Amino acid sequence: MQRLTLIGLRASGKTTAGRQAAIRCGWPFTDADHALAERLGMSAGTYLSQYGEPAFRDAETAILEELLAGDSPLVLATGGGAVLRPANRDLLRRRGGVIAYLHATPEVLMARLSRDAGDRPSLTGLGVSAEVPRLYALRDPLYRELAASVIDATTGTAAVVGALHRLAIDQANS
Numbered sequence: 001m002q003r004l005t006l007i008g009l010r011a012s013g014k015t016t017a018g019r020q021a022a023i024r025c026g027w028p029f030t031d032a033d034h035a036l037a038e039r040l041g042m043s044a045g046t047y048l049s050q051y052g053e054p055a056f057r058d059a060e061t062a063i064l065e066e067l068l069a070g071d072s073p074l075v076l077a078t079g080g081g082a083v084l085r086p087a088n089r090d091l092l093r094r095r096g097g098v099i100a101y102l103h104a105t106p107e108v109l110m111a112r113l114s115r116d117a118g119d120r121p122s123l124t125g126l127g128v129s130a131e132v133p134r135l136y137a138l139r140d141p142l143y144r145e146l147a148a149s150v151i152d153a154t155t156g157t158a159a160v161v162g163a164l165h166r167l168a169i170d171q172a173n174s
């Protein structure tokens with residue numbers, strides 16, 4: 001199965017690097033958060049505020065199951081919290097192909113989010129400087145447990161894309 005799944009905190013570069021890696025691999029690219037927003041008919045932030053995190057996580061699990069069905073090649077950028085549910089981690093292990101953790105320190109992520117938070121919702125109601133370290137402490141061990149490879153997301157997009165492409169080639173050759 002030719003698949004590459006990207007995990008990591010928001011602002012780690014999953015969408016940007018994933019899209020470019022997919023082009024280099026010749027595989028389709030899907031951003032799970034974008035697919036989810038399209039399915040829900042609203043942004044993740046709006047859905048979270050209206051229905052709460054448990055409902056959002058249920059919808060996230062359903063979209064992951066749909067995106068990872070079948071055996072088609074795929075580069076998938078997951079939402080940052082997709083790893084929180086054991087069922088999602090199991091699904092990613094079984095159907096996600098090679099899993100790469102795009103790692104950046106909380107300080108780098110906070111700087112990126114301070115410049116451009118986009119539609120990334122706060123899950124805690126806290127500001128970036130309080131939320132990012134808290135999420136990092138919770139999720140970093142889960143990302144590391146799940147990942148076949150940890151990629152330094154601070155080396156620049158070209159370097160990250162190159163590392164992802166090499167992972168995909170290694171997978172195809174094994």
